[in-house]
Amino acid sequence: MAFSGLNRPLNAVAKSPANHKPEHTHTSLLKTKESDAMNTMTPPETMTANQIDKTVSVCRAMFEKHAPEFDKDAVQQALGAKGLAADMFAVFRGYVERFANMITRIVKVVRDRTPEQILTATGRKQYTDGSVVATMPKGNGEEAKLVFFKLDRSAYDENGWISDADLEKQFESRNLVPADPYSLSAANEADPAFADEHPNATHWKDANGKWCYAAFSRWHGDECFVNVDRHGDSGWRDGWWFAGLAK
Numbered sequence: 001m002a003f004s005g006l007n008r009p010l011n012a013v014a015k016s017p018a019n020h021k022p023e024h025t026h027t028s029l030l031k032t033k034e035s036d037a038m039n040t041m042t043p044p045e046t047m048t049a050n051q052i053d054k055t056v057s058v059c060r061a062m063f064e065k066h067a068p069e070f071d072k073d074a075v076q077q078a079l080g081a082k083g084l085a086a087d088m089f090a091v092f093r094g095y096v097e098r099f100a101n102m103i104t105r106i107v108k109v110v111r112d113r114t115p116e117q118i119l120t121a122t123g124r125k126q127y128t129d130g131s132v133v134a135t136m137p138k139g140n141g142e143e144a145k146l147v148f149f150k151l152d153r154s155a156y157d158e159n160g161w162i163s164d165a166d167l168e169k170q171f172e173s174r175n176l177v178p179a180d181p182y183s184l185s186a187a188n189e190a191d192p193a194f195a196d197e198h199p200n201a202t203h204w205k206d207a208n209g210k211w212c213y214a215a216f217s218r219w220h221g222d223e224c225f226v227n228v229d230r231h232g233d234s235g236w237r238d239g240w241w242f243a244g245l246a247k
Contacts, residue, residue, distance in 0.1 A: 178202045
């Protein structure tokens with residue numbers, strides 16, 4: 001893990017997603033009421049009768065379309081299979097869970113700042129590699145709608161890691177692309193306490209095809225930081241919220 005010499009205190013421990021599982025701390029007592037309101041998450045509403053009808057309708061339309069492809073006797077045997085309904089439901093649940101545990105934020109983004117300025121504006125301690133900061137994509141538009149999602153434990157391997165390549169597939173499955181670091185920085189600038197309970201990050205590839213990342217979190221409950229660097233082969237530990245933008 002490389003650090004910029006100017007930004008690394010002598011006793012610093014490497015603050016990388018590769019070796020740091022975000023610590024979920026209580027938000028600061030100085031957090032404003034406005035930020036409290038933004039972070040309040042109401043319990044989700046349950047699936048409605050209309051949604052159930054729609055689900056059945058979608059399935060029926062698919063079966064009607066492909067009915068000529070199936071043998072009648074084989075279909076009858078399949079319908080009698082003990083695990084058919086459970087297996088079909090598991091597929092549906094998987095699709096739903098891709099879109100669960102999401103938080104949406106709309107933020108103003110100042111695109112004409114330099115990469116250094118966009119990070120400084122967050123007011124966080126910086127642990128960065130200057131050569132990586134220089135590669136930060138700026139994105140487009142004066143406003144960005146970020147979607148933060150947290151992966152289910154099943155997305156990680158047996159040791160609690162996920163590679164950048166597999167993380168990219170998780171973005172794809174949600175019809176998202178990784179948020180540009182400018183938009184993500186703007187979200188953390190607008191609500192500095194957000195990363196206390198929702199350590200958040202994004203990633204991108206540099207000109208050499210190497211994975212880079214920007215990660216916002218709180219270290220040991222007392223230091224808010226942003227870490228910008230290249231990733232090795234280790235990937236990400238669980239606990240992070242990843243920021244995406246709609247395609």
